[in-house]
Amino acid sequence: MDALLLSRIQFGFVISFHILFPAFTIGLASWLAFVEGQWLRTRDTVWRDLYFFWTKVFAVSFGMGVVSGIVMSFQFGTNWAVLSEQAGNILGPLLSYEVLTAFFLEATFLGVMLFGWGRVSEKLHFLSTCMVALGTLISTFWIISANSWMQTPQGYTLVDGVFHPADWSAIIFNPSFPYRLAHMVLAAFITTCFVIGGTAAAYLYRGVHREAARRMLRMAVLFAAITVPVQIFVGDLHGLNVGEHQPVKLAAMEAHWESEGPGKGVPLVLFAVPNEDEERNDYEVAIPRVGSLILTHSWDGEIAPLTAVPASERPPVKPVFYAFRVMVGLGMLMLLLVLASLWAWWRKRLYDTRWLLAGWRAMTLSGFVAILAGWYVVEIGRQPWVIHGLLRTADAVSPVAAAAVLTSLIVYAIAYAIVFGAGSWYLFKLLRKGPVPHEPPLSQEGGEKTPMRPLSVPDEPIDDGGAPGTPGRQEDAR
Template sequence: MLLSRIQFGFVVSFHILFPAFTIGLASWLAFVESRWLRTRDTVWRDLYFFWTKIFAVSFGMGVVSGIVMSFQFGTNWAVLSEQAGNILGPLLSYEVLTAFFLEATFLGVMLFGWGRVSEKLHFLSTCMVALGTLISTFWIISANSWMQTPQGHELIDGVFHPADWTAIIFNPSFPYRLAHMVLAAFITTCFVIGGVSAGYLYRGTHREAATRMLRMSVLFAAITVPVQIFVGDLHGLNAREHQPIKVAAMEAHWEHKPEGEGVPLVLFAVPNEAAERNDYEVAIPRLGSLILTHSLDGEIEPLTAVPASERPPVKPVFYSFRVMVGLGVAMLLLVLASLWAWWRKRLYDTRWVLAGWRAMTLSGFVAILAGWYVVEIGRQPYVIYGLLRTADAVSPIEGASVMASLLIYAAAYAIVFGAGIWYLYKLVRKGPVPQSPPSPGAVDKTPMRPLSVPDESIEDTAAKEGA
């Protein structure tokens, strides 16, 4: 069981990064193309071509990792598939029918149709790809949310049967998870774009394109980061209602406090699960109650309210939650600093602000992983919360077989995704270069071939930039 959990966690950790990135990137491409159609400014066109290449590679790696992940339901989690397949199967099938087919239909036109179809049709294709990524998110989050807060089903002889599809799809935690995940995807892409543009400005390259990307990133983050904090608060209140022990693990809250004392906000601690206490605790009195219950003396259910066998692993949930929240606070502070520099008309020249964006380029990915660990580890020891334990859902196969497949996955992912990430790095280093028609007899390097390798090596590009 432990090896199967590690394998699923390993595979899903890779998979979630690429779809999350492409969700935001597809919408960014739709915005950039709309700006090109409205202004006819070639900088917007060059930005579209540049980010389309990155989207194509990321989309491909997301598809590959998703196929591998789906196999595990039959190999490592056959009991889960057998007992919950009547519900999870249709939900995942709806994702394929309504989202993946939509994306696949218009993706080819988006990637290869520039100059071959009308501008309106090409823009429609980009918008449809963006819509497809959002529809895909809808169904995936619905399936996962049902496993977290199941309802609308009948349990007959240990098998889940759908009784009310509306209740299944729109289960109690679904709206909060969907909003939280979509915003997380948009913010992740926003900080990648902002970090890349800050890198160009820091080095003095692609300045015109970089200023536009950074300006849009600051504006977008100024709206979405505060909204995400608000949505996260609503999500936490929902979790306290439906998964109180998960919230207790997030806060490492072990026992009821005396009446009127409230719950402290634990800034740092080393949860001691054996002794059911926190070591080296640093906490702010009552602030936990204010955040979790919106009252200074509110109470939440402690970990000791249930037997140890019903609690999730506290340390990974506790620390992952603080990583996610800490990065959210850092994003907010960076946005405020950027707005201040913009107000002083120094946004593109303030080195420490640009350095901050560069440092936070990949922060969204880390925050998504940390949040995902909170969600998934926090529902343990259940795979379907309160109804099906993880130990009862695993396939009855030998640990050696799971270990062998885990090692094969690790080796394959290191090669495939290592090469893909290196290629993305090369694309980013080259940047949004101006596009021009190919000369007669030249190899076609136009946007109709988004996976074509950049003409210059990293070393050549770096030498030209004087890096």
């Protein structure tokens, strides 16, 4: 447990928390823009109630994402000072562009979105919601660009160990950037989609908020029916790109140790226990040649095995291998659930098929798990490099004592448990209560209108959220 390992654990711990909330708010902001647009188009109060309900969820999630992002940025100067010193000329401007173009845009219009209902025109309020949604996408653009450059660096010059920008267009639009951007944005949308669909299924399962739940589930099924297949297609293109630019990562994803020989292709390993000491797989279950078809789009295609490079140049195989299968497995489950939902919808049984509603409830948080698994594949898979092929992770860490890193890690863990534990509990409370008829009042204080309170705590205790069969909760159904 030296400073390097502790610094890697700390960064992984912090980013694992951070990525969940921005990913959720990326999709949720676009969902809010859609819902408010439906309200303006139809004047149906159900859409308005859904907007206020999900606005509360968005505000809390956005706040926790900002807090965790600030903590993460500190580590570049504390734990990874050498990386900041050598690559700061490129990473610094990219992260600054994110603040200047996205964060300022979000911060400007977020206040109008949260507190401006009834104080500004309806069109301006809708514009503010759309601008917040646009801001989340712009933020994703710059963050993924910076991370992608570390995966597939280009457009730089290296002088005395320091990276200098030579071509900003090549830096921003590096070879892996388009695939990773599309993959991440779709993952964020799908994550939000399954939270909305799972929440709707829970309400229908309990028999509350029926009309609102029907609309949420219907929209979730429609959106997932489009995005999940597209994500599978984009993931395939992303895999081809990884094979071209980071072949060792691809070999670790497949636990591919040795070439099968000319013309024999690559097997698809369904399950195995990678044995890194013996450079082989134990208990392997594989399908011959199918790996070639998926990874190279050729029946006889080959990929470079792990043994093609020294052990010091390989990433840890087990976490990459298993995380990749978790991500792909959840994607396949999502696709099956969507197909079953479309079939039930065609038979007019979407809202009352109990096993289907149970499936959506079980998959509510599946997007978050898939995102974490995907990021573990990306970040662990590029080891031992922090900037692929150019700067090793071991050479990028700050010269600090292991005790100092361990102390900060413990403090982070305690603080995160308190802050994000409370935030998650509040989100659960909001989701448990659900959307209620809401006509935001405009009170008079000093003769002027006061803004709405979008983050007010629900009045009812969480235990009154309405368990199945609980009397007195059916009045929430419409």
